[in-house]
Amino acid sequence: MEIVVVGAGVSGLTCAVTLAEAGHRVEVVASELSRDTVSARAAAIWYPYLAEPRHRILEWSRRTREVLNELADQAVDGAAGCGVSRVRMLEVFDRRPEGDPWWRPAVEDLRPARPDELPEGAAYGHRVEVPLADVTLYLPYLEERLRRSGATLRRLTAPLESLADVAAPGRLVVNCSGLGAGPMCDDDRLYPVRGQVAHIEPPGAGPARVWDQGPGRLTYVLPRTRDWVLGGTAEAHRADLEPQPETTEAILRRARRLAPEVAGCVVRDVVVGLRPARDQVRLERQETPCGPVVHDYGHGGAGFTLSWGCAEEVRLLVQEGSVGR
Numbered sequence: 001m002e003i004v005v006v007g008a009g010v011s012g013l014t015c016a017v018t019l020a021e022a023g024h025r026v027e028v029v030a031s032e033l034s035r036d037t038v039s040a041r042a043a044a045i046w047y048p049y050l051a052e053p054r055h056r057i058l059e060w061s062r063r064t065r066e067v068l069n070e071l072a073d074q075a076v077d078g079a080a081g082c083g084v085s086r087v088r089m090l091e092v093f094d095r096r097p098e099g100d101p102w103w104r105p106a107v108e109d110l111r112p113a114r115p116d117e118l119p120e121g122a123a124y125g126h127r128v129e130v131p132l133a134d135v136t137l138y139l140p141y142l143e144e145r146l147r148r149s150g151a152t153l154r155r156l157t158a159p160l161e162s163l164a165d166v167a168a169p170g171r172l173v174v175n176c177s178g179l180g181a182g183p184m185c186d187d188d189r190l191y192p193v194r195g196q197v198a199h200i201e202p203p204g205a206g207p208a209r210v211w212d213q214g215p216g217r218l219t220y221v222l223p224r225t226r227d228w229v230l231g232g233t234a235e236a237h238r239a240d241l242e243p244q245p246e247t248t249e250a251i252l253r254r255a256r257r258l259a260p261e262v263a264g265c266v267v268r269d270v271v272v273g274l275r276p277a278r279d280q281v282r283l284e285r286q287e288t289p290c291g292p293v294v295h296d297y298g299h300g301g302a303g304f305t306l307s308w309g310c311a312e313e314v315r316l317l318v319q320e321g322s323v324g325r
C-alpha cells in the first residue's frame with residue numbers, strides 16, 4: 001500500500017521506518033525536518049510522563065523499551081552509532097510514595113535505592129535501567145534507516161492546512177503531526193505543555209537522576225555522551241518558545257540538589273519545546289471521505305518512550321484495517 005506519513009519527528013520517523021521495513025511504499029512529508037521539531041528538544045529518556053491512558057501507555061512503553069534496548073546493544077561503542085544507550089536511572093521523591101510507580105509492569109529490574117544512593121533531602125528512591133536517546137544522533141539515525149529502507153522524506157514549503165491535501169485514491173495517510181494535528185484535525189483536546197532544558201559541559205560520569213516533586217515539578221539530570229541535559233519544566237497551555245533566564249537559574253538550582261557535581265558547570269545552550277499533550281494519545285484508524293487515515297499523535301512528555309510500541313500498532317492498523325480500542 002502507498003502510505004504518506006505526515007510528520008518527521010520521532011513519531012513520524014519511527015512509523016515510517018516500521019512501515020517501510022514491512023514492505024510498504026512510504027513517503028514522509030513535513031513542514032519541519034527532524035532537527036527543527038519538538039523531538040529535537042527532548043531529553044529523550046525512557047520515562048512514561050504526561051501521556052494517557054495508562055493501560056495503553058504501559059504496553060507501548062514496555063515494547064519501546066525492548067526495541068531501544070536492542071538498539072543500544074547493537075551500538076558498537078555504546079551510544080556512538082544510533083545514539084541510544086542503556087543508563088541506570090535513579091528516581092527520587094520528597095516523600096515515600098505508596099507502592100511502586102504505575103509503570104512498574106513495563107520494566108523488570110526496579111529496586112529500592114540504598115540510603116547512601118539518595119541525594120540530601122530525598123525521602124525515598126528507586127533504581128531501574130532504561131534507554132536514553134541522544135537526539136542529536138538518534139533522529140539522524142532514524143532518517144538514515146528510513147532512506148535505507150527505500151522510503152523518501154520531503155520537506156514542505158508550508159504546513160498542510162488539511163490531511164486531505166496529501167490524500168489520493170489508493171493512498172493511506174499516517175498522521176504524526178504532533179501539535180500540528182490541532183488545527184489540521186480540528187482537535188481541541190490537544191494542547192502544548194512547555195518544557196525548558198539546559199545542556200551543560202559534562203562534569204564526568206554518573207547515573208541519570210530524576211526527582212519527582214509533584215505535578216509540573218520534575219527535575220532531571222541526564223548524562224549523554226557529549227553533554228548533560230538538565231531539566232525541566234512542564235507548563236500546560238503555554239506556547240512561547242523563548243528560553244527564560246530565571247527558569248534556567250531555577251533548573252540549575254534544582255539540578256544541584258539532585259547532582260551536586262553540576263555546580264559551576266558551563267551551560268552550552270538552553271532550549272524550549274512544546275510537548276503535544278492530549279487527554280489521551282490519539283492512535284486510531286479513521287475512514288474519511290478522502291481515504292483512510294491512521295492517527296498517531298498527542299504523546300505528551302513521552303514521545304520517545306512510546307515511539308516503537310505506537311509504530312507497531314500503526315502498522316497493524318494500516319495492514320488489518322482494524323479500528324483502535
Ligand SMILES: Cc1cc2nc3c(=O)[nH]c(=O)nc-3n(C[C@H](O)[C@H](O)[C@H](O)COP(=O)(O)OP(=O)(O)OC[C@H]3O[C@@H](n4cnc5c(N)ncnc54)[C@H](O)[C@@H]3O)c2cc1C
Nearest residue numbers: 007008009011032039044045160178180195273303304305
Ligand atoms: C523539554 C522536553 C523534554 C522531553 N523529554 C522527553 C523524554 O525524556 N522522553 C520522552 O519520551 N519524551 C520527551 N519529550 C516529549 C517528546 O519530545 C514528544 O512527545 C515528541 O517529540 C513528540 O514527537 P512527534 O513526532 O509526535 O511530534 P514533533 O516532534 O512535534 O513532530 C511533528 C512533525 O509534524 C510536522 N507537522 C506538524 N504540523 C504539520 C502540518 N500542518 N503540515 C506538515 N507537517 C506538519 C512537523 O513539521 C514535524 O515534522 C520531551 C519534550 C520536551 C519539550
